[in-house]
Amino acid sequence: MKAWLRSLYARVTLVTAAVAAVATLVAGLVGAQLIRAAAVDQARTSLAREAQALSASGSVTDLASLREVAVGEEGRIALVEPDGTVTGAGRRLVSQAAIKKILAGQPVSQTETVAATPVVVEARPLASGGGLVLVEPVSAVNQAAGALVTRLLWALVLGFACAVLGGALVARWVAKPLVRLAGAARRLADGERGVAVDGGGPTEVAQVSHALASLDASLAASEGRQREFLLSVSHEMRTPLTALRGYAEALADGMIPEEDVPRVGQTLGSEAGRLDHFVSDLLELARLEADDFRVDVQPVDAALILPAVLEAWRGVAGAAGVRLRVDVAGPLPVLTDARRLRQLLDGLVENALRVAPAGAPVVLAGRREGNAVVLEVRDGGPGLSEDDLAHAFERGALRARYAGERAVGTGLGLSIAHRLASRLGIQLTAGRAPEGGACFSLRLPTAG
Template identity: 50%
Template sequence: MTVRGRRGTLAGSVVLLTTAVAAVAVLVTGLFAWRMIRTNAEAQERDELARRAEVLARTPPLASWILNRQQRIAGPEDIRLALVGPSGEVTGPAAAAVDGDSREALLAGRDVSAGARLDGHGVLVEGAPTPNGGGLVLTQPLSAVDQATDRMRGALVLPLVLGLAGAGLSGALLARRLARPLVSAARTAHRLSEGERGLTVPAQGPTEVAELAGALNTLDAALARSENRQRDFLMSVSHEIRTPLTTARGYAEALADSVITGDEVPAAGRILRTEMERLERFVGDLLALARLEADDFRLDITEVDLDALVATAATAWSARCARHDVDFRVERPGHPLTVTTDGFRVRQLLDGLAENALRVTPAGRPLVLALHPDGSGARIDIRDGGPGLTDEDAAVAFERGVLTERYRGVRAVGSGLGLAIAHRLTARLGGTITAHGRAPEGGACFTVRLPPSPDPDMAAPGPGDPYTPRTQR
């Protein structure tokens, strides 16, 4: 099989997809975290600065000593201090960062959290009221927030990279888990297409992949059964054709070599005609079966009075059964029973089933053609007084040639295609056909159920030969 164009593997596609999804997730997470880190860093610096301001605000009011020793008390030199007196006077290195709103808030006993500029640089401003009615303010340059932000962002890079690498590794493992059983299934499918049978695909991987393996195993078994049936059928066909051909050839050679002469010639001619008719019927059955399985099989759908149709069929079959000393009986409503179907095909179906029943019915035994209403449709029974069928026979009655091979030399058999044709023709008409081993008359019973009108989309696979008929008008 030639594959056009260059196609990537499933494993590569899964790895690429998972890596791409992980990359997008990492990118979105990184962008969000990148922005949030700045906010979090500032909040942490403010919290720390506010705690220091609150602690210092509770210290006894030693303002001059605090101002002279702010390096020792307030902390690092980048943190500056300002005092707001009870009168509103602001003193200290950070006095320029205390605006009117902050001063009023501290005098009112409220904490202060704001931003300002000090010596041309942005600073954080945190203040707390003092017990004597004033307040204490600490400032810290925003560069401290920048440094904390850089530290946090630096620590974020490694987890993001590890997450991306982990996603790629997970994708590779997932791809391997998916691809290995799929590759195995594909190889098995190719081997099946090349004619190998008896193959088994291990049911590994996820549920869907295991179901694919199970489907291939089922397909392998179905192909083996179908090919065995086809082989058996071809052997049956060759046997059925060989017998009349051998007989005809023998008589033809005898006539050509003047072995048969005089009064023997008419009898030889009759034998040749009988064998040719037998061969013709068999070939006709094969052609009929082929036409039934063709997509363009045509049905002429009209309203059909089945009571009248059965009456006409009964007239013809009564005469045929009389010639074989078979007791023919008909059961019908005696009033119109109308369904929408193809009357010609229904008659063809009845004739085929009656022919099959007459073949196995001994002289003096009954053959019954019965028509009954069945809901809004109809039921047709063909019952005979022959040897009947076992349960095993009924289960395979519509498979091509099975009963013929089973009873060859035991009872009268046909080409092995008649019941298969009846099954497919019934399906084409949108109905069902069933076989029963024992009828009240002692033999077999075949029951055909026809709907009031056929379903144009009905699919009715035959045994071992699935197909989907299409009804045409």
């Protein structure tokens, strides 16, 4: 029972029933009052018409016949004599205020309380003096209107039942597709993909179903990329591990000549370094995606960081025959984490040096553009196509395309750079460089 009460179906039905009950109650109270007020107005109109007709006859002598003709069995009639004496069955319901108005030759048309009885009073002065008074107790009028009130209440009860039934149908119409969507979401959470999502129900529910379908497609695409990435990384890590295992077994079996041991040691160190590079990239990516990744923002002159990057990579560039230079225009004050910005630039420079052939340039540039500082790492390598630019920061995308054609890394470098730039609030974009290769631009807001 508690579970049912917590369901959307139950809540919509109960809310509809509550609203219908309040509306029925208000309509019943207001309707009953309106019917009674209309009945009183009708009684006053009837009494006024009869009183006017009788007073116009000019002579009133038979009170019994007048009572029957004028107001019926439940009515009351009275005569006010010229001397103020009141006679007739209704004399106890005639107030002194009404008598004074009649003796003054004024008609009376009002509802008042006389002898603790609310009455409708219609009185007309007679040509011979005095006047004719017709009174009707409000209780008698209400009793006559009781049948109408009863019919109104029955109509309201029927309307209440229809409202509750309609609310239950609407609740079912809304809740049923939501239940199906919840089932589809649970199947997605359990790892199932390609789940058929029913788009029935109102527009809002259909929008949720479309969102779930989009989520299903996105999850399938993301998991596909992750599988490809893991396969690629596993394959690349297996290569140095195979070399390490082979040389280790050869050393253990004494199959390596003594004069080749230094060369084998260098090979083992190189392969271990490749493996360490893979592990470092994976750890860095994990840190970037963690919620506790720390960023220390402070004023930094980016123009001082670029020469430091050049000095750090001068040896590697020289060994590869690549011309590394810095092109900076004035101070470039920004608010960022200097250590993380240096890490980002190092990653981009490493990527540029990998693809740039001997004799090609790699340029670190910095300049102001309005309220922003733009830092660029440009190379004279083979460059990127339009499709490459669209997928440059996806994990392993460029590696999968160009493995075996050009120098490639782990496939994580640009993905790490893009993630790090996002955490720093820096806009990182890829484009074409005037040197003929790729250009990676960092856009930062100025510090002042």
